[in-house]
Amino acid sequence: MGKKKDERDRSRQGVTRRGFLQLMGASAVASTAARGTAAETPAEVLEPAEMTRIALRINGRRHRVVVEPRWSLLFVLREKLGLTGTKVGCERGECGACTVLVDGQPRYACLTLAVEAEGKEITTLEGLMKGEELGPVQQAFLEHDAFQCGYCTPGQIMAVEGLLRHNPDPSADEIRKGVSGNLCRCGTYEHIFKAARRAVELRNTKGGA
Amino acid sequence: MTDERGRPYYVQNIPVPETPRPRQNPAAWKKTDVVGKRLPRVDAYERLSGSAVYPSDTSLPDMLYGAILRCPHANAKVLSVDARDAERMPGVRAVIMQNTPGANVEWSYGRGYKTKLFDPHCRHEGEEVAAVAAETPYQAWDAAKAIKVKYETLPFLSDEQEALEPGAPAVHESGNRSGDVQVYQRGNIERGFADADVVLEQNYRTESELHTPMELHGCVAKWDGNRLTVWESTQGVYAVQARIAEVLSLPMANVRVIGHYMGGGFGSKLQAGKYTIIAALLAKMTARPVKLFLTREETYLCVGNRPPTNMKLKAGVKKDGTLTALELTVLGSGGAYPAGGASGVDWVVRDLYTCPNVRTSLTDVYTNAGPARACRAPGHPQGAWALEQMMDALAESIHMDPVELRLKNIPTYSQAREGNPPYTTTGLRECLEEGAKVFGWEESRKRTADANVADRLGHIRRGVGMASAMWAAGGGGPPSTVIVKLFSDGSVNLNMGASDIGTGTKTVMAMVVSEELGVPLDKIQIEHADTGTTQFATPSGGSKTVPTESPAVRAAVLEVKKQLFELASKDLKADATDLDVKGDEVIMKSDPSKKIKIGNLSDFRRRGVILGVGYRGPNPDKKVVNPFAAQFCEVEVNTRTGEVKLLRFVATNDSGRVMNRLTYDNQVFGGITWGIGLAMTEARLLDKTQTGKMVNRNWHDYKIPTALDMPMKIESHPVDLDDTEANTTGAKGLGEPVTIPTAAAIANAVYNAIKIRITSTPINPMTLSRLISRSRKEG
Numbered sequence: 001m002g003k004k005k006d007e008r009d010r011s012r013q014g015v016t017r018r019g020f021l022q023l024m025g026a027s028a029v030a031s032t033a034a035r036g037t038a039a040e041t042p043a044e045v046l047e048p049a050e051m052t053r054i055a056l057r058i059n060g061r062r063h064r065v066v067v068e069p070r071w072s073l074l075f076v077l078r079e080k081l082g083l084t085g086t087k088v089g090c091e092r093g094e095c096g097a098c099t100v101l102v103d104g105q106p107r108y109a110c111l112t113l114a115v116e117a118e119g120k121e122i123t124t125l126e127g128l129m130k131g132e133e134l135g136p137v138q139q140a141f142l143e144h145d146a147f148q149c150g151y152c153t154p155g156q157i158m159a160v161e162g163l164l165r166h167n168p169d170p171s172a173d174e175i176r177k178g179v180s181g182n183l184c185r186c187g188t189y190e191h192i193f194k195a196a197r198r199a200v201e202l203r204n205t206k207g208g209a
Numbered sequence: 210m211t212d213e214r215g216r217p218y219y220v221q222n223i224p225v226p227e228t229p230r231p232r233q234n235p236a237a238w239k240k241t242d243v244v245g246k247r248l249p250r251v252d253a254y255e256r257l258s259g260s261a262v263y264p265s266d267t268s269l270p271d272m273l274y275g276a277i278l279r280c281p282h283a284n285a286k287v288l289s290v291d292a293r294d295a296e297r298m299p300g301v302r303a304v305i306m307q308n309t310p311g312a313n314v315e316w317s318y319g320r321g322y323k324t325k326l327f328d329p330h331c332r333h334e335g336e337e338v339a340a341v342a343a344e345t346p347y348q349a350w351d352a353a354k355a356i357k358v359k360y361e362t363l364p365f366l367s368d369e370q371e372a373l374e375p376g377a378p379a380v381h382e383s384g385n386r387s388g389d390v391q392v393y394q395r396g397n398i399e400r401g402f403a404d405a406d407v408v409l410e411q412n413y414r415t416e417s418e419l420h421t422p423m424e425l426h427g428c429v430a431k432w433d434g435n436r437l438t439v440w441e442s443t444q445g446v447y448a449v450q451a452r453i454a455e456v457l458s459l460p461m462a463n464v465r466v467i468g469h470y471m472g473g474g475f476g477s478k479l480q481a482g483k484y485t486i487i488a489a490l491l492a493k494m495t496a497r498p499v500k501l502f503l504t505r506e507e508t509y510l511c512v513g514n515r516p517p518t519n520m521k522l523k524a525g526v527k528k529d530g531t532l533t534a535l536e537l538t539v540l541g542s543g544g545a546y547p548a549g550g551a552s553g554v555d556w557v558v559r560d561l562y563t564c565p566n567v568r569t570s571l572t573d574v575y576t577n578a579g580p581a582r583a584c585r586a587p588g589h590p591q592g593a594w595a596l597e598q599m600m601d602a603l604a605e606s607i608h609m610d611p612v613e614l615r616l617k618n619i620p621t622y623s624q625a626r627e628g629n630p631p632y633t634t635t636g637l638r639e640c641l642e643e644g645a646k647v648f649g650w651e652e653s654r655k656r657t658a659d660a661n662v663a664d665r666l667g668h669i670r671r672g673v674g675m676a677s678a679m680w681a682a683g684g685g686g687p688p689s690t691v692i693v694k695l696f697s698d699g700s701v702n703l704n705m706g707a708s709d710i711g712t713g714t715k716t717v718m719a720m721v722v723s724e725e726l727g728v729p730l731d732k733i734q735i736e737h738a739d740t741g742t743t744q745f746a747t748p749s750g751g752s753k754t755v756p757t758e759s760p761a762v763r764a765a766v767l768e769v770k771k772q773l774f775e776l777a778s779k780d781l782k783a784d785a786t787d788l789d790v791k792g793d794e795v796i797m798k799s800d801p802s803k804k805i806k807i808g809n810l811s812d813f814r815r816r817g818v819i820l821g822v823g824y825r826g827p828n829p830d831k832k833v834v835n836p837f838a839a840q841f842c843e844v845e846v847n848t849r850t851g852e853v854k855l856l857r858f859v860a861t862n863d864s865g866r867v868m869n870r871l872t873y874d875n876q877v878f879g880g881i882t883w884g885i886g887l888a889m890t891e892a893r894l895l896d897k898t899q900t901g902k903m904v905n906r907n908w909h910d911y912k913i914p915t916a917l918d919m920p921m922k923i924e925s926h927p928v929d930l931d932d933t934e935a936n937t938t939g940a941k942g943l944g945e946p947v948t949i950p951t952a953a954a955i956a957n958a959v960y961n962a963i964k965i966r967i968t969s970t971p972i973n974p975m976t977l978s979r980l981i982s983r984s985r986k987e988g
Contacts, residue, residue: 049299070347079346084266085259087472089423090505094908097423125259134257142253145871148879149711150256151263151423151472180916183908185423185473186711187882189916190923191875 046115054118058083059127065114073117074098074109077124085125085154089183096182099155099162100124106162106181125154128161136202137161137195146195148186155182160196169200217682218549218583219479219750222317223451226745228688228824231764233771237933243723243730244938245929247871250716251730252709256470263470264442265502267429273302275491275501276349277484278339278356279510280331283365283577283901284378287329290339291357298355300348303494305487306339312490314456316483318580319547320388326456326486331360332380332545333579334902335510337483342491342499365577365901369517369542369550372574380545380575387547391571393559395624401534401566405525407606408534413522413595414969415952416892418515419508419911420584424472426512427502430488437489438465438741441481442502444474444710445748450740452481457489465741474710475883476583477513479748509906513582514893516541516550518591522558526603530617534566537595542574543581550574550581553588556681557596557949559625561637562618567625577901578893583750585880586680586945590887590952597676597953598968601960610654611957612645615677615839623833630831633684633934634941636863637677640839640928644861647926648841650675654961657843661962670846671856672962677839678949683864683942684834684935685756689825690744693722693765694818695773697808699793700732703765706746707758708738712944713872714754718762720869721938725766727791752836752942755868757825759938765823772819776812780805826937834935836946837863840881842920844958851978853889853959855920858951862925865932865941876943877925884951885914889971 046052046069056063056073058081065080074091077083077100089097091110098109101123128135134142137160147153156179163170163178170178175196184192216225238244255261280287292304305312307327315323324330327337339356343349364378371377372385379385402408428441437459443449446466454461471478488501503512518541525534537558543550555569604611619638622631645651650673657671694702701722709715719733737743746758774785777795781788781803789796795810797803807813828834839861845854860877867873890912894905905911931939952970960966965980 068345068347075346078266079268082268083259084262084268087263087423088265088425088502090908092505092907092909094505095423129258134254138257141257142249145249145253145875147253147256147711148713148875149423149471149473150261153256154259157257176916176919183423183913183915184882185421185475185913187879187914188875189882189914189919190878192916193919 052115054115056114056117056122057120058122059124067114069113069115071114072110073112073114076114077109083124083126087151087154089152095152096155096159097152099158099182101158101162104162104165106159125157128157137164137199140195140199140202144191144195144198146188146191148188152182152184156184156192160199164199164203168203217751218552218587220747221319222480223448225747226688228690231824231826233764233767235763235767235937237931237937237939238724241724243720245867245870248716248720248730248869249871250713251719251733251735252715261470263424263472264428264440264468265424267440267500269429269431269498272429272498272500273342273344273491273495274346274349275340275342275488275499276346276353277337277487277507278353279335279507280338280360281334282331282360282362283334283367284363285331285360286363287331287338288359288361292339295341295352295355298348298352300344301341301352302344302497303342303491304339304352304356305490305494311493314486316456319549322547324546326483333577335507335579337487340487340491342495367576367578367895367897367901369540369574369576370519372542372576380577385575387543387550387573387575393555393625394568396566398534398536398566398568402525404527405533406528407603408523408525409599409602409606410521410523411599411602411968413520413598415518415591415594415887416970417517418584418887418891419893420475420477420513421508421908421913422473422475422477425502425505426478426482426484426508428485428488429498429500430492431498432492432496436463438467439485439489440467441485442471442478443468444471444478444708444750445480446708446738446740447706447745448479448748449481449485453485453489456486468708468738471708471710475585476587476750479583479750482512505908506906509903509911511579513584514579515584516543516581518551518554520554520591520595522595522599524599524603526607528607530607530609530614532562532564532618535564537569539569539571540574541571542576542578544576544578546580548580548582549587553681554592557589557592557679560620560623561596561677561679562615563620563624564618578895585883586949589678589680589945589949590884593676593678593949593953594956594970597950598956598966601674601957602966611675612641612650616641626833628831630833633829633832633834634863634865634930634932635837636928636930637679637837637839639930640837640861640863641677643926643928644675644839644841644859647924648859650841653843657961668848670848670962671843672846672958672960673841673843674954674957674959674961675839675841676950676953676957678837678946680752680836680942680946680949682751682753683756683836683946684828685753685942686828687825689746689757689761691758691761691765691823692744693762693769693821693823695769695807696818697813699728699807701726701728702734702736703762704736704743705758705762706738706743707754708749710749712754712876713869714749714758716872717755717868718758721759721762722766725763725770729792752945755940756834756865756936756942759868759940760936761823761825763823763937765821768821768823769819772821773807776810777805779812780810828936829934832934834932834941836941836943838946838950840950840954842954842958844955844962846959846962848963848981851974851981853972853977855885855955857922858920859924859926860947861928862943862947863928863930864943864946865930865935866939867927867929868940873927873943874925877947878923880944880947881923881951882914882919883948885918885955887970888952888955889973890914890918892971
């Protein structure tokens with residue numbers, strides 16, 4: 001139990017600054033890293049131009065990929081693995097179209113380096129499907145027409161999924177805050193709020209997630 | 210709104226053919242089984258499961274990635290471009306610039322103004338200078354940044370209000386006027402003001418908004434020899450095809466444009482972009498497919514905007530609420546090239562209310578900023594910002610309820626159009642009355658006023674406001690061609706060229722098929738938005754897609770039914786007029802026990818399918834089809850911080866028949882969200898004094914409404930007037946009219962709360978707290 005709790009706490013913090021620096025190209029951050037984390041020996045130093053072999057665990061499957069250290073998780077998901085359910089909106093952590101779950105937490109895949117995601121459990125929109133059937137959050141979005149163009153939608157769904165995994169019965173205010181990191185230019189928020197409530201019901205009846 | 214040939218903005222610069230008239234003229238539906246219901250979208254599964262392949266999701270074997278190098282200056286001449294280093298960088302397969310063979314092509318803007326694809330004079334920040342194709346987008350960007358460009362920077366003009374002042378930097382050698390001043394007048398404006406009991410005059414301004422649809426602008430281009438296929442995120446595949454064929458001098462048959470899904474456009478994707486041509490050129494040079502999607506920052510600079518709009522409105526009213534005169538002067542800017550910087554702004558002033566004496570004048574000037582593109586109801590939200598605040602002020606000046614003032618001035622015909630044609634329907638009265646009732650308008654006005662007077666909420670003030678609107682388009686019309694194929698098991702293939710930009714076009718069209726044939730939605734396959742395989746359609750814009758396409762779909766289905774009943778009348782030995790179809794069976798109406806499976810019809814077996822071609826018939830002669838709307842809202846203003854909280858919104862719309870209540874309400878909420886953006890959060894900021902560059906070119910600094918900016922409660926109440934004259938489905942447009950009144954309604958509610966008139970957008974804490982403290986000083 002204790003170990004599990006530790007893991008959960010760590011995953012809630014997301015990647016630590018130290019862990020992030022270890023993964024960055026040494027040349028780019030060498031001077032700052034030397035001061036800040038001199039006592040720590042970097043686990044691995046990646047050269048910016050060098051291709052690196054990593055294994056990503058995505059939707060329960062292991063994918064071995066060769067990446068540049070600077071490649072974002074978003075780029076690898078979409079352009080290297082063909083998992084295009086995760087969308088690209090800004091590539092600078094503003095819109096949330098690329099939201100995926102990293103160890104159960106909603107994270108912007110555009111601000112997550114692929115190398116940084118190694119060893120983590122990554123869940124994308126495709127991973128919420130039950131075979132060919134829509135998962136409960138997706139089904140709720142269908143019933144309440146919680147999208148228009150559908151391009152921010154995978155991110156909205158992942159944000160709601162992430163919210164419900166940690167808070168299975170959120171208040172209206174918690175739902176608003178839960179999706180406030182996800183922009184919808186079509187302006188379907190009102191339906192997204194309704195869909196999130198419906199998803200709570202569907203998860204309970206279907207025993208989802 | 211319209212070009213010099215009188216064509217609406219959404220078909221400017223593209224050829225539009227005429228389609229034949231439909232052969233049948235069916236009566237309006239009396240009772241519907243499918244149309245009007247709250248039904249989930251037919252493509253919800255694809256969009257929610259991730260199986261939908263949007264243009265930006267397209268990935269082809271051996272595909273390269275493109276990146277565009279853009280001018281970093283507001284106004285500069287390109288002296289030299291040195292790509293020698295860039296060309297040698299890892300992964301780089303092609304670099305193109307103005308002197309690259311094949312790249313020296315022309316690009317046209319409004320009124321036939323031509324520049325080059327890579328023009329040596331960059332008149333706005335973000336103009337295209339060179340482009341790269343490489344194995345990864347990272348490498349493409351590395352190379353683009355390594356291209357060395359020498360610029361001669363020139364004086365720039367960022368503020369359209371200074372464009373006509375002596376000594377202002379000239380955006381073009383011809384000067385800073387973009388076209389002639391457009392003047393409209395009727396009646397006698399001076400006499401109108403003389404007849405008025407009260408005359409008010411006020412300046413208003415709305416800031417420039419950026420569309421920023423979620424899916425970035427761009428495409429994937431692939432050549433098969435001399436044939437080009439482009440997967441583009443677009444509102445109109447035929448418009449993109451026409452532009453590519455024109456710029457690259459290709460036969461239209463050699464250009465196929467596909468846009469099955471697209472992640473939002475709002476007017477900014479009605480036509481091809483320079484990026485489309487650049488992707489095609491890079492693909493040609495490298496003989497490999499090229500994916501070129503812009504970055505978010507680029508979409509702020511060079512794929513359109515809602516122009517900044519400066520308005521002076523003078524209005525006269527009698528004590529009994531009769532409007533006597535309206536005079537509107539507009540100065541707008543479509544940026545660095547002709548792009549309709551003031552168009553559409555005056556339409557609500559001309560035509561929303563009965564007024565015998567009207568004069569409007571539109572001045573469009575150049576500035577060193579990205580060219581405008583049509584933006585959700587071009588001009589109208591700006592015009593409504595002025596007119597609807599003015600109506601509020603007029604009502605107060607004659608001690609009349611603002612709803613009553615509007616009800617006194619409802620027109621039944623278009624005063625601004627030649628010959629004063631009547632509207633098929635004007636639900637404005639119904640919108641106002643229904644909205645006021647549902648909102649509890651009179652009671653709310655009293656309640657909030659009492660609370661404010663009694664200081665019951667401390668430094669918090671409550672207010673209510675309302676505004677109404679009309680949309681000058683939204684009636685649709687020819688051309689449109691649709692093909693419906695009926696298979697032997699009763700399932701259907703629907704083939705149409707129109708894009709579904711997120712408004713639910715596919716769903717509504719499938720519902721029309723289902724209504725007529727009784728076939729369930731999941732047995733209808735839709736093939737659309739592909740110039741190679743689907744029929745001609747104009748781009749999805751102008752809120753005209755449902756009223757344009759749905760009658761064409763109905764006509765196609767009726768053609769199928771006609772043939773089906775002819776075949777069945779032989780087998781059932783019945784008169785064709787006595788037959789009905791329900792799913793996979795043809796049934797005799799007079800004796801429902803007599804029926805036959807479609808697949809068992811003797812003549813059907815030989816044909817395999819029944820094919821019906823439907824055309825969009827003309828709109829009613831000498832009549833106008835326009836949607837109308839009203840909105841009511843309640844706000845809370847924190848007089849210490851200047852924060853405005855939106856408590857509730859009620860929207861009423863006359864958009865003719867409600868085709869799908871679920872997607873209808875969704876459009877309404879989306880339109881209000883856009884209006885909230887215009888009123889409260891969105892403004893393009895140019896560094897007017899130092900560099901002329903845009904300083905908030907991202908979603909962090911340029912705020913669009915988030916979940917936390919939504920009103921606590923929004924209600925949509927359609928005024929469901931089946932417009933039997935408008936077309937054969939009775940629908941009018943919705944997506945644009947619903948965003949027109951929102952910003953003004955908010956401004957009126959804020960005024961109602963704190964008695965401060967906010968005439969410039971955005972109403973944010975910074976501007977509001979400044980205005981509040983100024984009004985305190987003035988006492």
